[in-house]
Structure formats: structure tokens, C-alpha cells
Amino acid sequence: MFKKSHPLQSKSEIILRNIVVIAMVIFFTVFLIIPIGIAFVGSFHEWNPLSGTYNFLGLKNYINVFSSELFWTSMLNTLIFSVVVIIFRVCLGLAIAYAIYSSIVKYKSFFRAVYYMPVVTPMVAVAFVWKFMYNPQLGTINQLLGLDINWLMNPKTALLAVMIMTIWKDFGYAVVMYMAGLYSLPTDALEAAKVDGASAWQTFRYITLPLLKPMTLFVIITSIISYIQAYVQILIMTEGGPGTTTYLASYIIYDEAFVKYNFGYASALSFVLFVITAVFTWLSFRVSGTKE
Amino acid sequence: MKKKIVAMLLVVSLAVSGLVGCGSSTTTGTAGKTNVEVPTEPFGDTIKYDPVVEINDGKDITIELWEWGSDDLFQQVIDGYTAIHPNVTIKLVNNPWEDYWTKLPLSLNGQNGPAIFNVHNSYHENLINYMAPLEIPLEDLQADFTGVDAHVIDGEVYYIDYGMMTGTVYYNKEMWAAAGLTEEDIPKTWDEMREVAKKLTIKDGDRLIQAGLNFNDDFHQNYLLGLNYQLGTNLFLEDGRTPNVNSEAMKQVMQMLVDMYEVDGIGSKDFGEKGADSFGQGQSAMVIQWGHYYNTLQTTWSNIDFGVFEIPTFDENPYAYNRYNGESTFGVNKNAPADQQAVAQDFIKYFLANDEIQIEFNLAMSTFPAKKSLADNEKILENPSLAVLAEHIDRYIWPGSMPSTMETSLKKAGQDIFYNGVDIDTALNEAQENIIRDMENSTFTSVENLYAHAE
Numbered sequence: 101m102f103k104k105s106h107p108l109q110s111k112s113e114i115i116l117r118n119i120v121v122i123a124m125v126i127f128f129t130v131f132l133i134i135p136i137g138i139a140f141v142g143s144f145h146e147w148n149p150l151s152g153t154y155n156f157l158g159l160k161n162y163i164n165v166f167s168s169e170l171f172w173t174s175m176l177n178t179l180i181f182s183v184v185v186i187i188f189r190v191c192l193g194l195a196i197a198y199a200i201y202s203s204i205v206k207y208k209s210f211f212r213a214v215y216y217m218p219v220v221t222p223m224v225a226v227a228f229v230w231k232f233m234y235n236p237q238l239g240t241i242n243q244l245l246g247l248d249i250n251w252l253m254n255p256k257t258a259l260l261a262v263m264i265m266t267i268w269k270d271f272g273y274a275v276v277m278y279m280a281g282l283y284s285l286p287t288d289a290l291e292a293a294k295v296d297g298a299s300a301w302q303t304f305r306y307i308t309l310p311l312l313k314p315m316t317l318f319v320i321i322t323s324i325i326s327y328i329q330a331y332v333q334i335l336i337m338t339e340g341g342p343g344t345t346t347y348l349a350s351y352i353i354y355d356e357a358f359v360k361y362n363f364g365y366a367s368a369l370s371f372v373l374f375v376i377t378a379v380f381t382w383l384s385f386r387v388s389g390t391k392e
Numbered sequence: 393m394k395k396k397i398v399a400m401l402l403v404v405s406l407a408v409s410g411l412v413g414c415g416s417s418t419t420t421g422t423a424g425k426t427n428v429e430v431p432t433e434p435f436g437d438t439i440k441y442d443p444v445v446e447i448n449d450g451k452d453i454t455i456e457l458w459e460w461g462s463d464d465l466f467q468q469v470i471d472g473y474t475a476i477h478p479n480v481t482i483k484l485v486n487n488p489w490e491d492y493w494t495k496l497p498l499s500l501n502g503q504n505g506p507a508i509f510n511v512h513n514s515y516h517e518n519l520i521n522y523m524a525p526l527e528i529p530l531e532d533l534q535a536d537f538t539g540v541d542a543h544v545i546d547g548e549v550y551y552i553d554y555g556m557m558t559g560t561v562y563y564n565k566e567m568w569a570a571a572g573l574t575e576e577d578i579p580k581t582w583d584e585m586r587e588v589a590k591k592l593t594i595k596d597g598d599r600l601i602q603a604g605l606n607f608n609d610d611f612h613q614n615y616l617l618g619l620n621y622q623l624g625t626n627l628f629l630e631d632g633r634t635p636n637v638n639s640e641a642m643k644q645v646m647q648m649l650v651d652m653y654e655v656d657g658i659g660s661k662d663f664g665e666k667g668a669d670s671f672g673q674g675q676s677a678m679v680i681q682w683g684h685y686y687n688t689l690q691t692t693w694s695n696i697d698f699g700v701f702e703i704p705t706f707d708e709n710p711y712a713y714n715r716y717n718g719e720s721t722f723g724v725n726k727n728a729p730a731d732q733q734a735v736a737q738d739f740i741k742y743f744l745a746n747d748e749i750q751i752e753f754n755l756a757m758s759t760f761p762a763k764k765s766l767a768d769n770e771k772i773l774e775n776p777s778l779a780v781l782a783e784h785i786d787r788y789i790w791p792g793s794m795p796s797t798m799e800t801s802l803k804k805a806g807q808d809i810f811y812n813g814v815d816i817d818t819a820l821n822e823a824q825e826n827i828i829r830d831m832e833n834s835t836f837t838s839v840e841n842l843y844a845h846a847e
Contacts, residue, residue: 146833150497150518153833236662237675248599250662255812342811343804358494359796360830361518 143367150361161368171369174347175376181263181348182327188267190319193274194312198304200275201282212279215272223269227336230265234337252338255345262333262346270326274319281315282308317388321381328377349373428475436745437765438535439528443476447738448731454481455732457722457739458499459510460492465756466510469749473742480735482508497522500725507732508739511551511720516793517835523550524726527737528744536744537762539718542790542839553718554743554750555759557683558788559614560777561585561704565697567592567602567677578701582648585704589658592677604658606667606676611649612802614680617794619645621712622705624847627791627798628838635827637802638820646816650809661810672696682717683758686777700776702784712843716788719759754778760785792839797830 143162146155165171200211218226233239234251242248251261285308293303331350334340340347340355350373357366434442447453459466463486470482485506487495493515499505500522511519525548526533533552534540543549568577571591579585589604607615616637620627625641628634636642653659664670671679672693679685680703689698703714721743724736743749747763751771754761760781761772773779781788805823808814814822840846 148518150494152501152521235665237664238673248662253662253665253807253811341804341807343808343814345812355800359800362830362833 139367147364148361178349186323192271197278215275218269219272223332227333438532441745456506458506460489507728508736511723513793524724553762555719555754556716557759558716563678603676605678609666618715622710624711626840632838638824686758702780712789801826
């Protein structure tokens with residue numbers, strides 16, 4: 101019989117470990133730490149790597165960020181976008197996962213795959229399809245609903261339209277996460293509730309939901325990080341318009357860096373966004389009462 | 393053992409696919425090379441190309457030419473040149489437009505950049521530091537081509553325009569006839585244009601069925617940044633640095649656009665997401681588009697029977713008709729080895745001296761030739777979008793390689809006016825402030841003062 105050796109006992113295992121660890125350290129250093137360092141230093145400069153411009157500006161980029169009306173507008177838009185999409189992602193994901201998990205639903209794998217399909221479809225492709233669906237003359241949404249709305253160019257509906265598309269694309273992620281959480285619930289707690297005569301709602305409210313708290317926290321935190329970085333759907337569907345109505349924080353970074361080649365200002369924006377993301381993540385831990 | 397082999401294969405395949413994924417550029421070979429007639433006598437106007445003169449002392453040399461599209465067109469020039477100089481191999485490297493402007497400057501900054509590359513003047517600031525000046529005498533360039541002065545930097549020229557692109561009016565001939573209009577009705581003024589557009593508009597109650605004129609999504613490029621010249625106002629103040637987008641002329645143009653939709657009802661901000669697409673889809677009767685649209689119509693919407701006429705004016709004799717932008721000649725990489733730069737310089741001379749190539753490029757891009765001797769060329773004038781420009785081509789202004797903020801800020805201003813209910817003064821003042829802020833570190837200076845009829 102095969103006898104499991106003690107971890108890192110053999111010389112070959114130690115060599116393998118060292119190779120893997122060194123490879124990972126090199127990878128993260130080259131592709132993460134050094135670029136972040138370069139961007140941080142660049143945030144204090146007038147910087148265009150394509151023309152070779154690199155002049156020290158001190159804190160000017162950061163001052164410009166905080167004095168920019170567009171920055172605050174986009175932060176408000178990002179907040180609205182993130183809160184709405186996360187709420188729907190969590191609620192829809194949990195509801196559908198619970199429905200699939202229940203004994204009355206057959207073909208569970210099929211439904212799980214169907215709901216997950218939009219998640220693995222590239223955002224670019226989805227955004228283009230939805231953009232066409234929102235077309236005021238040719239789009240299926242107006243035709244099906246009998247409406248005459250210019251969804252993506254009306255300031256009252258543009259951000260909403262992008263949020264609906266994002267929710268549709270992303271809630272499947274929460275479905276799969278919650279299903280994993282539901283299948284790992286301790287059966288003894290659920291059986292005990294049943295023996296004690298708890299109703300289905302009471303079981304869900306007082307047993308299932310609290311036990312899914314770590315998964316909920318995970319979905320919320322990964323969603324916060326993801327949606328603060330959202331810009332592809334804006335780039336394709338509205339380009340921030342009409343006017344600046346749908347500017348999100350990350351879209352300004354894209355616009356400054358890759359349209360205006362203002363990499364210094366874009367880097368300063370990125371670090372501000374990094375701090376905000378960290379604060380929101382920390383707050384999520386605090387609110388949930390979990391420190392780890 | 394078997395697992396190890398499989399694992400190794402997977403690692404290798406991943407590494408290979410990863411490397412392949414690093415770049416999407418394609419190198420075009422010379423498989424499609426056709427028989428090329430090799431000239432033996434010098435040709436050209438003032439800039440003459442002598443095919444007898446050897447390049448690189450007849451020794452073999454290979455250079456790269458980077459571009460973002462139109463492979464066949466570039467290959468045609470390469471084939472003509474290499475037929476004269478069989479010792480020269482030019483590898484054509486195509487990068488998609490989106491990647492080109494990131495990859496090219498970074499490549500030019502290194503040791504292995506292309507010796508020669510296609511230029512678009514909107515990326516002037518990112519390229520100029522890597523370019524070598526052309527070795528053709530300035531006076532020769534000025535003698536053969538229009539608009540050269542606008543490209544002079546400290547007495548040197550790094551690239552010029554081979555063609556000039558601007559906006560013209562495209563109209564749907566079937567809709568035109570259905571409205572009872574004839575060639576006699578082609579408008580000369582904006583007032584006439586609005587009347588014609590009203591006749592071309594079809595409504596079912598309040599619902600628009602067919603727009604007479606559609607400028608959605610391109611009003612900033614095709615109207616705001618150009619019609620100001622008709623009213624005698626430049627886009628920049630006399631210092632050439634301060635934008636002038638909240639001028640009375642700009643406000644008048646903007647007001648006219650608003651009135652066309654909201655008073656005349658000849659179109660709608662909510663009808664046809666993009667004017668160009670709406671015309672191609674047969675929803676709109678007229679659009680103002682730049683030269684490239686001629687080719688787009690022929691390739692993408694070939695079922696549309698269209699005609700072209702010159703952009704209307706406010707007055708009979710405007711200060712200028714519109715803005716134009718140049719299609720640029722190639723650039724030479726100053727960091728390339730000297731022998732490669734010499735080939736690149738020679739290649740550009742061949743390109744500029746060769747009338748057939750100039751005609752081919754201008755027809756392919758639907759640009760009016762900058763080469764003076766081709767202004768009345770028959771082949772050029774067979775293209776209706778170029779023919780309508782011929783009479784007043786000297787009455788178009790190039791403001792210089794404007795920073796992108798000029799377009800994006802005016803687009804936002806227009807959207808604020810049309811969709812967000814912001815008044816014209818406020819929106820244009822905000823655009824003015826945005827442009828000033830964005831141009832703070834720009835080296836751009838307008839060349840509007842070089843316009844031949846500048847007042």
C-alpha cells in the first residue's frame with residue numbers, strides 16, 4: 101500500500117516547493133508588485149509612456165482628482181450601480197439557488213449550467229447584444245414591451261439599462277456560489293430543525309441563511325471589487341453618455357489612460373479607487389462581524 | 393510516466409498559446425505579388441524618383457512597414473518598389489487600429505521598431521519624438537503638395553498629407569425622387585437644406601418613419617467642428633492654444649442643429665442611434681459624412697442608391713466651407729539602423745513621386761489628392777464624393793492635429809443639450825473649460841493661421 105510521506109520530507113518535494121514558491125513570487129513581483137509601484141510613482145507625474153513624457157507634478161494629480169466634478173459624479177454613479185447590482189445579484193442568486201436546491205426541482209445540473217452560461221460569456225459580446233436589444237427602433241425590448249424609449253441615451257434610463265444587463269449577466273455567479281454553500285450545510289442542523297417542527301420559512305430564516313453568511317460575505321466582497329472596476333459595459337453601451345450621466349469611476353481611468361494618454365492622472369485615480377475598494381471591503385467584514 | 397508526458401504537453405501547449413496570445417499582428421507575405429512594370433526613367437513632378445539609382449549599394453536588406461489596414465494597397469506599393477529594387481524586402485505588418493497606437497510608440501522607443509510606419513495625424517504627439525525628418529527638400533514638397541507648411545516643425549517635415557478628407561452630404565436617391573425632388577433642388581444654403589429635409593421627412597402622426605436629415609452621434613465631428621469656419625470663426629483663438637468652442641459661431645451652429653430636430657422636426661435625437669447607420673439602413677434620407685463613408689456605403693450598404701453634394705453654407709461666399717483632415721504619408725523611425733532609414737526615406741520618395749499610387753491611395757480612402765497635379769485627374773473626379781469638392785478645395789481649413797478632447801468634449805456638450813436638457817451656453821462653456829484643462833500639458837498649436845485665405 102501507498103504510504104503518505106510527511107510533508108516536505110523528501111528532497112524532491114522541497115525542491116518542487118521552492119520552484120513553485122519562487123515562480124509565484126517572480127510572477128507576482130513582475131506582473132503585480134512592480135507595475136503597481138510604477139503606477140504609484142507615476143501618479144505623481146505628468147506621464148505619457150507613448151510619447152516619453154514624464155514630469156514630476158507632486159500631488160497635483162490627486163488634487164485634480166478630488167476637485168473634479170466628474171470624479172464625484174462617477175463615484176455616485178459607481179455607488180448606485182454597485183449597490184443595486186449587488187443587491188439583485190445576491191437576492192436573485194440566493195433565491196434561484198435555493199429553488200434549484202429544493203427537492204421539487206429536477207435536472208439541477210441543467211439549471212445550474214443555464215444560469216451560469218451568461219457568466220462565462222465575455223462581457224464585450226453580451227454588452228453588444230444588449231446594446232442592440234435596447235435600440236429604440238430595431239431593438240427587441242421596445243418591440244416586445246410596445247415602448248418607444250431610447251434606453252441608452254435617456255438620462256433617466258441609461259444607467260438602469262446597463263444595470264439590468266449586468267444583473268442578467270452576473271447573477272448566475274451567485275447561484276453557483278450559493279449552491280455550493282447549500283450543499284455543504286450540516287445536515288444535522290437542518291434535521292434538528294425539522295424534528296423541532298420548524299416551518300420551511302423558519303428553517304431558511306434561522307438555520308440556512310445564518311449558515312450561508314460566509315458565502316454571502318464572499319459574494320458581496322467579490323462583487324464590490326468587481327463592480328468598482330466595471331467599465332467594459334459602459335464603454336460599449338453608452339461611452340459614459342448621455343453627457344456624463346453613466347460615467348463610472350473605472351471608465352474615467354480608461355478614458356484618461358487610453359483615450360487621452362494621461363497616465364499620471366489615471367494612476368492617481370486608480371490609487372484613490374484602490375483605497376476606496378479596500379475601505380468598502382473592510383466595512384463589509386465589519387458589518388458582517390467577521391474579521392477574517 | 394504517461395501522466396508526466398501529458399502534463400509536459402499541457403505545459404508546452406499553454407506556454408505556446410500564451411506566447412501566441414501576446415500579439416495579434418499579422419505579417420503579410422508577397423504571395424499575392426503580381427507582375428509589376430518596372431520603370432526605367434525618372435518620374436514625378438518636382439519630387440522625382442530615379443529608378444536607376446541603387447539602394448543600399450545593391451546589397452540585400454529587409455525592413456518592416458507597419459500599418460493598421462488596407463493590406464492590398466500597401467502591398468501594391470511594396471511590390472512596385474521591390475520590383476525596382478529586388479535587393480530590398482519589405483515585410484508588411486498589420487496591427488489592428490486599437491492595438492496599433494499602443495504597440496507602435498512602444499516599439500519605436502526600442503531597438504527593433506519598424507523602419508517605416510503608417511501615420512495618422514491624430515496620434516501626432518505620441519509619434520513625433522520617434523520620427524526622423526524627411527530628406528526631401530522642403531521646397532520640393534511645397535511645390536508638389538498642398539498643406540505642407542502646416543507640417544513644418546523647426547524647418548523640418550516629418551510627414552505630410554497625401555490626401556484631404558472632409559464632409560459632404562450623402563442623399564438617398566430613391567427617397568429624393570419619391571419626395572418629388574430633382575437635381576435642381578440640391579441645396580446650396582442651410583435654409584434650402586432645411587426645406588429639402590422637411591420634404592424628405594415622413595411621419596405617421598407624431599411618429600417619425602423617415603428622417604430627412606440625421607446627425608445623431610456625429611454632430612460634433614461633422615457639424616460643430618467645421619461649420620464655425622463658414623461663419624468666419626476659428627476653433628482656436630489667435631494664440632493657437634486657447635479653444636474657442638463657446639464662440640457665437642459655435643452657438644449659432646448648435647442652435648441650428650437643435651432647431652432642425654425640435655422646430656423643423658426633420659429628425660430626432662431618438663431616431664436612429666447613429667446617423668451613418670440609419671442612412672445605410674434606409675431610415676434617413678440625408679447625412680453629412682466624411683470621405684470614408686463613400687467606401688462604407690459601397691461595401692456595407694451596397695443596396696443604397698446614393699448621391700453626393702457639397703456641404704451647404706450660411707452665406708454665398710463663406711470664409712471657408714468646412715474643416716478637413718489629412719491622410720498622412722509614412723513616418724521614418726529615427727531609432728532604426730541607418731541603412732534601414734535610408735531605404736525608408738527612398739520608399740517615401742517613390743510613394744510621393746508616383747502618380748498612379750497617389751491616385752490609388754486617394755481613391756481607396758476617398759480623399760482629395762494633396763498632390764497639386766492630380767486635382768483635376770479624371771479618375772479622381774469620377775468619384776462623386778471627391779468631384780463635389782474640386783471647385784472649392786482651397787476653401788477648406790486644417791486646424792492641425794487637434795487633441796481628442798476637442799471631439800469628446802463637444803460630443804458631451806451636444807449630448808447634454810439634446811438629452812440632458814442643458815442650455816447651449818452652459819454646455820459649450822463647460823466644454824470650453826474641459827478642453828482647456830485637458831490641453832494644459834499638450835504641445836498642440838493650431839495651424840489655422842496658415843489657411844490660404846486667412847483674414
